[in-house]
Amino acid sequence: MRQVWVDGKPSQQIPVDDRGLLLADGAFETFLVREGTVMYVDEHRERLARSLGVLQFSTPQQFAQGMIAESAALIAAVGTTGSARLTVTRGSGPRGYSPPVDAVPRSLLSFDPLFTPNSAPLTLGWSTVKWPDQPLLSGAKLLARTENILAALDARQQQVDDVVMCTQDDRVCSVARGNLFLRVADTLLTPDLSTAGIAGTRRALILNRFAKVAGYHVTTASVARAQLLAADEIFVCNALWGVRPVARIGQQQWSDFAASRALAPLLDPEAAVTW
Amino acid sequence: MRQVWVDGKPSQQIPVDDRGLLLADGAFETFLVREGTVMYVDEHRERLARSLGVLQFSTPQQFAQGMIAESAALIAAVGTTGSARLTVTRGSGPRGYSPPVDAVPRSLLSFDPLFTPNSAPLTLGWSTVKWPDQPLLSGAKLLARTENILAALDARQQQVDDVVMCTQDDRVCSVARGNLFLRVADTLLTPDLSTAGIAGTRRALILNRFAKVAGYHVTTASVARAQLLAADEIFVCNALWGVRPVARIGQQQWSDFAASRALAPLLDPEAAVTW
Numbered sequence: 151m152r153q154v155w156v157d158g159k160p161s162q163q164i165p166v167d168d169r170g171l172l173l174a175d176g177a178f179e180t181f182l183v184r185e186g187t188v189m190y191v192d193e194h195r196e197r198l199a200r201s202l203g204v205l206q207f208s209t210p211q212q213f214a215q216g217m218i219a220e221s222a223a224l225i226a227a228v229g230t231t232g233s234a235r236l237t238v239t240r241g242s243g244p245r246g247y248s249p250p251v252d253a254v255p256r257s258l259l260s261f262d263p264l265f266t267p268n269s270a271p272l273t274l275g276w277s278t279v280k281w282p283d284q285p286l287l288s289g290a291k292l293l294a295r296t297e298n299i300l301a302a303l304d305a306r307q308q309q310v311d312d313v314v315m316c317t318q319d320d321r322v323c324s325v326a327r328g329n330l331f332l333r334v335a336d337t338l339l340t341p342d343l344s345t346a347g348i349a350g351t352r353r354a355l356i357l358n359r360f361a362k363v364a365g366y367h368v369t370t371a372s373v374a375r376a377q378l379l380a381a382d383e384i385f386v387c388n389a390l391w392g393v394r395p396v397a398r399i400g401q402q403q404w405s406d407f408a409a410s411r412a413l414a415p416l417l418d419p420e421a422a423v424t425w
Numbered sequence: 426m427r428q429v430w431v432d433g434k435p436s437q438q439i440p441v442d443d444r445g446l447l448l449a450d451g452a453f454e455t456f457l458v459r460e461g462t463v464m465y466v467d468e469h470r471e472r473l474a475r476s477l478g479v480l481q482f483s484t485p486q487q488f489a490q491g492m493i494a495e496s497a498a499l500i501a502a503v504g505t506t507g508s509a510r511l512t513v514t515r516g517s518g519p520r521g522y523s524p525p526v527d528a529v530p531r532s533l534l535s536f537d538p539l540f541t542p543n544s545a546p547l548t549l550g551w552s553t554v555k556w557p558d559q560p561l562l563s564g565a566k567l568l569a570r571t572e573n574i575l576a577a578l579d580a581r582q583q584q585v586d587d588v589v590m591c592t593q594d595d596r597v598c599s600v601a602r603g604n605l606f607l608r609v610a611d612t613l614l615t616p617d618l619s620t621a622g623i624a625g626t627r628r629a630l631i632l633n634r635f636a637k638v639a640g641y642h643v644t645t646a647s648v649a650r651a652q653l654l655a656a657d658e659i660f661v662c663n664a665l666w667g668v669r670p671v672a673r674i675g676q677q678q679w680s681d682f683a684a685s686r687a688l689a690p691l692l693d694p695e696a697a698v699t700w
Contacts, residue, residue: 154441163438164446166429166533171439172512173570174449205571206578235520237447245510245537247570247577247601258441262520282557283593287571294569295448295522296480296562302522303481318558326522 153228154260158220168256170239173247174294177201178237180389184420186229188222193351201290202238207255213238217257225261232264233390269422271397272386274325277301277313281323281346289349301326312386314378314399317346322373328388329353332381333409338368352387352417364412385410392418395425428503429535433495443531445514448522449569452476453512455664459695461504463497468626476565477513482530488513492532500536507539508665544697546672547661549600552576552588556598556621564624576601589653589674592621597648603663604628607656608684613643627662627692639687660685667693670700
């Protein structure tokens, strides 16, 4: 059963004047939890600090550090395996866009026991929803997630697991629920996120650490639709899925999951890999 | 003192699994209330329906109609003058971007007694925050308001009343808190909102009704920064301010407020106009 804490105390409600609710004034992180341990806590702390910095919270590093540490402690006390989400809002405020000068950020942590995560290869469609072109916010994981919601509806309508989302100028950016990697021979490419998208913690780990360990060159790139379809292998990554290969986009199919097989256990030794 | 209702009942709290809070999955309207009457209720209902339609709520027209009617009734029972905000979220849901198939939207209505609204001419700066380029969502008034928040912080830092926000390709779009109109001789222009911005109810009223009554031609246009500064008059409109002229942007000053003077009492006969 889900457990929820608001500012570290069990609660099922938040105040109606919360700026996260009224204006999407906040950010969040989704954690994979293994037996009470938040996986990759440093990467989550760093990205949360970046997101809060984009929103000009007064001391983003301190807020991120304090709230991630508190979350890790609450989750450790539960002690089981599951998924968790930490939401940080600007807290309560009066009417209007302008945040209070003395805003007191609010944390909302929820923990869900994880059912056997489905790691089966993905069937993707192409989303009709494009990312906004917004370099100022790109990479951050903010509460404002309208495009992801609409893309998820798009995936439901197309009866696929997820959809490829492009930028306004029609470059491949991500799927609704994670980042994309392409393998071409021994090189991994992931879309450049300078104008749109969320910079995933697993994306960063593959770029900075695990691609090399698995024996691949890795780089960020501008990726055209045709280039995606011409890749030798495609996989998606996020905190809960880890690495999950793509089996099909439209009529195009893939069955060589070499990079996915190499990376999945590096990211998550407990990952249930069936391919 | 502020009064708040959740789904029509007095409340100060909402559930922690509300998708408006977690993913900005919702929209809102801000009402001017005169002695218990929501001003321009038809325009607000129409825009709310459009916003909920953009979010693919199942029956946006019905939700908007029902929630606006309920809000108007609650506000009528209070019977005083003030401002109100109706927030409509997708309601509660499980983890993830995908809305529940049977989502039950939630309404959150707050009413604040209005202090004497400041209608003094505005001093504006130029925002460093640009609107995202996103034709799909343009015009709607969604909960995802990150750019408006950052622009409001920008205005605070520049010590101005508000800031002019441009599009990614540097065309004038709006201010953080409302829409912009330029007057050039007998013609009013307001920026085209095909790629960014919120289509204000007062903007629509001026375009469709009041400009003509006041004796002006009116049109939407692509507006360059230099064109804004070269205008004979500039004014801002929103639900609470009505029409408010611009006295200064940087070193440029204006003192001819003819169109503002003609339009302000048409939009709001009770408007406190001192210029």
